[in-house]
Amino acid sequence: MRKTLVFKSNGKPRKTSxxxxxxxxxxxxxRLELSQHKPRNHWKKMVDGKYHYFKHPITKAGxxxxxxxxxxxxxxxxxxxxYLALIQHHIDIFKAVQNYFDHAVEQTTxxxxxxxxxxxxxNWLETAFDDPDQYIPxxxxxxxxxxxxxxxxxxxxxxxxxxxxxxxxxVMSALRGKSELADNIxxxxxxxxxxxxxxxxxxxxxxxxxxxxxxxxKLPQTVGYWAEDFLNLKGxxxxxxxxxxxxxxxxxxxxxKFRIWIGDKTPITNITSETLKQFYLHLLQQDxxxxxxxxxxxxxxxxxxxxxxxxNLENLPKNIDDRGTFSFRxxxxxxxxxxxxxxxxxxxxFKKVIAKNSTISERYQCWIxxxxxxxxxxxxxxxxxxxxVDLKTGRIIxxxxxxxxxxxAPIVNYKLWNVTLELLKKEMKxxxxxxxxxxxxxxxxxxxxxxxxxxxxKFIATKHDNTSRGWQKIRKEAGLDKILKYIRxxxxxxxxxxxxxxxxxxxxxxxxxxxxxxxxxxxxxxQVYKPLDEAIGFLGKQFGLK
Numbered sequence: 001m002r003k004t005l006v007f008k009s010n011g012k013p014r015k016t017s018x019x020x021x022x023x024x025x026x027x028x029x030x031r032l033e034l035s036q037h038k039p040r041n042h043w044k045k046m047v048d049g050k051y052h053y054f055k056h057p058i059t060k061a062g063x064x065x066x067x068x069x070x071x072x073x074x075x076x077x078x079x080x081x082x083y084l085a086l087i088q089h090h091i092d093i094f095k096a097v098q099n100y101f102d103h104a105v106e107q108t109t110x111x112x113x114x115x116x117x118x119x120x121x122x123n124w125l126e127t128a129f130d131d132p133d134q135y136i137p138x139x140x141x142x143x144x145x146x147x148x149x150x151x152x153x154x155x156x157x158x159x160x161x162x163x164x165x166x167x168x169x170x171v172m173s174a175l176r177g178k179s180e181l182a183d184n185i186x187x188x189x190x191x192x193x194x195x196x197x198x199x200x201x202x203x204x205x206x207x208x209x210x211x212x213x214x215x216x217x218k219l220p221q222t223v224g225y226w227a228e229d230f231l232n233l234k235g236x237x238x239x240x241x242x243x244x245x246x247x248x249x250x251x252x253x254x255x256x257k258f259r260i261w262i263g264d265k266t267p268i269t270n271i272t273s274e275t276l277k278q279f280y281l282h283l284l285q286q287d288x289x290x291x292x293x294x295x296x297x298x299x300x301x302x303x304x305x306x307x308x309x310x311x312n313l314e315n316l317p318k319n320i321d322d323r324g325t326f327s328f329r330x331x332x333x334x335x336x337x338x339x340x341x342x343x344x345x346x347x348x349x350f351k352k353v354i355a356k357n358s359t360i361s362e363r364y365q366c367w368i369x370x371x372x373x374x375x376x377x378x379x380x381x382x383x384x385x386x387x388x389v390d391l392k393t394g395r396i397i398x399x400x401x402x403x404x405x406x407x408x409a410p411i412v413n414y415k416l417w418n419v420t421l422e423l424l425k426k427e428m429k430x431x432x433x434x435x436x437x438x439x440x441x442x443x444x445x446x447x448x449x450x451x452x453x454x455x456x457x458k459f460i461a462t463k464h465d466n467t468s469r470g471w472q473k474i475r476k477e478a479g480l481d482k483i484l485k486y487i488r489x490x491x492x493x494x495x496x497x498x499x500x501x502x503x504x505x506x507x508x509x510x511x512x513x514x515x516x517x518x519x520x521x522x523x524x525x526x527q528v529y530k531p532l533d534e535a536i537g538f539l540g541k542q543f544g545l546k
């Protein structure tokens with residue numbers, strides 16, 4: 001650090017503050033891992049209330065040297081928990097062997113078996129790293145051996161710690177039945193530099209084999225890793241508008257049940273036909289709905305992992321397409337219809353909504369009537385734009401958000417009832433958004449969906465539905481036990497029940513056309529369509545709305 005001297009009038013030097021390299025980094029907004037210690041012109045780091053000092057100058061080169069020293073110290077501190085340094089040492093060694101087999105062009109039957117045993121041993125080491133207390137039991141240090149064993153292994157009394165002794169015996173147990181690996185690579189369980197110690201190294205021939213093999217980072221081969229890889233792809237698609245945020249969020253929720261059941265730390269190679277069968281049997285015992293959906297998501301994930309070159313899942317379960325065996329029978333169609341009818345809104349329900357003494361705000365009255373009038377969901381309300389509303393003619397002309405990705409999606413022209421139109425005029429006047437027609441309280445969007453990366457790089461999709469959240473409290477105060485999503489179903493069911501109008505149900509719902517009449521309307525690109533106007537008029541009369 002260069003010092004600049006400024007002299008006083010009496011000729012003596014006066015101390016001045018000189019900016020160091022660290023000061024300049026701070027001024028530039030760069031956050032350093034280490035702090036400068038100016039009195040000694042070196043670096044320091046506080047950990048758990050204690051300072052660690054690194055005797056390198058406060059320069060760029062000095063910082064880089066001090067940082068390397070700190071990272072080495074941190075690694076040692078991180079491995080203070082018993083066994084972690086031991087396990088990591090063995091993982092590093094056997095990863096090199098694994099990498100050698102991964103790059104081998106041709107392998108003998110014996111080498112293939114050895115490669116498989118190396119994979120299994122590394123899986124055991126990684127599992128033990130996460131929970132050493134479970135996989136490395138304490139061993140009586142006085143455990144005796146026979147003279148034959150002493151002669152066979154050329155045993156000398158090694159100077160090892162109790163942890164190394166325990167780990168050595170745990171490794172012996174893990175390698176039981178893996179004779180190819182034990183005989184060709186491990187060789188020594190006892191004596192100097194044997195396996196299980198921090199000084200263990202590969203035999204010379206294996207050092208030569210692994211020395212010139214490239215060592216790219218091998219991806220983890222666990223269910224959890226590949227599940228996140230699968231979900232991150234969906235998250236990236238949603239982040240670039242190739243998938244809806246809702247779909248990305250649902251994917252994580254639907255796959256969660258399979259991950260909890262099988263365990264994120266389970267090796268991906270453990271997935272077999274038996275895995276699917278057992279997961280199916282597990283789902284049969286559960287009391288939630290949509291079991292088929294959860295099962296299908298697990299199959300989609302398995303197919304994804306199988307297709308990835310870097311994933312070790314080489315065999316697709318043979319029964320993955322067996323729909324006959326893996327089917328879930330829900331309630332009967334008769335019971336389903338009965339249950340649905342209970343959920344539909346009634347004329348009395350809508351009367352409560354718009355009554356003069358109603359406790360329901362005009363904002364919610366507007367939303368509810370729009371959902372019935374136009375077959376909308378909360379998402380449709382959220383995406384309704386000002387330029388899609390013609391207040392003079394009392395019409396909404398738009399293509400549903402969900403259908404926009406289809407080339408033949410209809411642009412539907414909805415005739416609004418007078419009561420709906422008057423409420424909509426008020427809400428659009430209240431809204432301060434220049435683009436969207438409706439707002440929740442305090443200028444918030446009705447639904448806020450976003451997808452972003454967390455600190456670990458995972459895509460996380462979130463959804464805040466202000467319409468449903470507020471409705472839970474409002475409906476109790478109003479004495480209504482109905483939920484918003486069934487308003488759209490109520491409208492569709494009512495239109496379909498009348499033979500004269502049932503052909504307009506799909507258009508009312510904004511679905512893509514499936515008959516000639518709908519195709520004819522689709523060509524008209526949102527023009528007034530008399531059959532739909534009549535169907536909406538009929539719908540209004542059934543519920544006392546006009």
